[in-house]
Amino acid sequence: MLLNTTDLYGNDSFSCASPSVEGYRYFGVFWGCVVTVVxxxxxxxxxxxFATDARLRTRFNVLIVNLALADILYCTILQPVSVDSYLHLRWRxxxxxxxxxxxxxxxxNSxxxxxxxxxxxxxxLVVAHRNSRVARLLLSHQGVAVLLVSSWALGLGSFAPLWxxxxxxxxxxxxxxxxIKGRPYTTILLFMYFFLGLGFVGLFYFLIYRKVRVAAKALIKYRPSRRSSRRKQPEPEGTDGDDSGIGIGTAATQSSEVSEQASEIHHSKTNVNEPQTISSVTNAVNVASNGTKDSPKAAAPAPAAAPASSGEDNEFKRVTRMCFxxxxxxxxCFVPFLLLNIADKNSQAPQVVHMFCANLTWLNSCINPLLYAAMNRQFNQAYRDLLAKAAWPIMRLWKKR
Known part of the structure; x- marks a missing residue:
């Protein structure tokens, strides 16, 4: 991607033949075929x-599909061409x-x-600013659609001038x-996408980690105080023996709201990828910490709220861990290739080293579905169902024989 070439469309400018890569090219062909198929x-x-499983049709998963479409463009259209070039050691x-x-x-790539x-x-945004105007706007159906179209428009607009x-x-x-001929524009683009862009991704995940960790610690501290308040607080009138500590007036209203939130979270556990159902740990902590011992706001939430919040929070962590x-x-996949081209400005490294680092970037376009299958139960089940449906006609024909 960042490599030098001796002449723009000069004699034999489409050949990459070299004694040092005569044997390696077969590994490149094999590896390219695996990437294409997988x-x-x-x-x-x-x-x-995403199209067939209603549980997966969420606004967040639309971003997953957009990533898959970019990988399909590479694996299905571009990778076979690279395999042909490796096989013949020439661009044809x-x-x-x-x-x-x-x-x-x-x-x-962009x-x-x-x-x-x-x-x-x-x-x-789901963790830190779920109810903000920006979050509601960006995570709405219209907002997600605009973001997806903008991602392709920005990528095309960035690299089309290099035609x-x-x-x-x-x-x-x-x-x-x-x-050389693309400078300084190419240098700016690579810095913006590969260093600034990926740097921001890392920063967002670090901020998510801090938010979740703070909320989890606060929830852990809240649980002992909740048990203590249950032991010390006398049973209010009208509870009919309910040990949740719900009184009357504002306390009862607040507990009802928390219970409804817990019910919503419990219902959403089968749809863990939807951004609007997340941040229950933070909500539970806020409910626990908003009151004082002399105020009805200090009443503990309904017993069902804690398990539902904990389970939904675990699902959110798993999805976020998968994305990270x-x-x-x-x-x-890309760092070795980028570092090699930065360090080897004069192209003195062996050609086989450049080819190996470039081949490593191919892995990125085929590995994501494997991660979804390994780290997300819903995608795993959806893959199994689709493969079973695809194999069923073949199995029927086999049984008839």
Whole structure:
């Protein structure tokens, strides 16, 4: 992606043949085929799971689908072309297709980074500013639709101006922008997307971690005081032996609201990816800490609220952990390649090293569905159902034979 080439469409400018990569190219071909098959199947399953499973059709999962679409663009269209180039150690598509390939390559990468930023931002808003005007606007159906269209428009608008300088990069046997002719615009773009953009993603997840940790500590401190208040507080009139400590007037009203919130959270546990149902731990802590011992606001919430809040909070943590893992995998796939190109400005490193680091970036486009299957029960079940339905006609034909 950041590589040098000797001449813009010069003699033999589409060849990457070298004695040092004659054997390695077969590994590249094998690895590219695996990425094509696994990435296409996994990301198509992700889109189909969203379309067919009502539990997965949430505004947050729309961002997951957008990430899958960017990966489909790479795995299904671009990766087979790279496999062909590795097999023949030569670009066989011509100059125009080389330019188109380079544009689509960076469009896919940029949309992935923008979507990772949106995912991290949405998780942070749910935790820290759920009821703010900005959160309601961005997480609405219209807001999410605008964000998705904007991610593709921004990616295309960022890298389309580089059309004249997309060329074949022999060191990685693929098409990219010319490293020197694209400056300083390419340097600014790479800094904004790969360093500033991914840096903001990391910052949002760090802020989420702090918020969740503070809320969890406060909830742990609240539970002993709740048990203590139950032992010390006399049973109010009208409770009919209820040990929840609910009195009359404002205290009863507040407990009713908390119970309704707990019921809503319990109902939403089958739809853990919806942003609007999250932050129950913080809400429970706020309910517990708003009152004093002389005020009816200090009354403890209904017994059902604590288990529901705890369970829903655990689901939120699992979904956030999955998103953070997706981000870490993206960084892990691209960092070696970026560092190599920064350190090797004069292209003195062996070609096979450049090719290996470039091949590592291919992993990013096919690994996300595997993470969803491993870390999200709903996606896992949806994948199983889709595969079972796809295999059923084959099994029927096999049994007839």
């Amino acid at each position: 990435g296409t199947l996994g990301n198509v399953l992700t889109v189909l799971a 598509g011509g100059a125009t297709w080389c330019q188109m390939f380079g544009l689509l390559l960076f469009l896919s 949309v992935s980074i923008i979507t990772l930023c949106l995912i991290a931002l949405s998780r942070y 004249p300088v997309y060329v074949f990069a022999p060191q990685v046997c693929t098409c990219s922008f010319h490293r 893992t997706v981000f870490l995998c993206f960084v892990g």
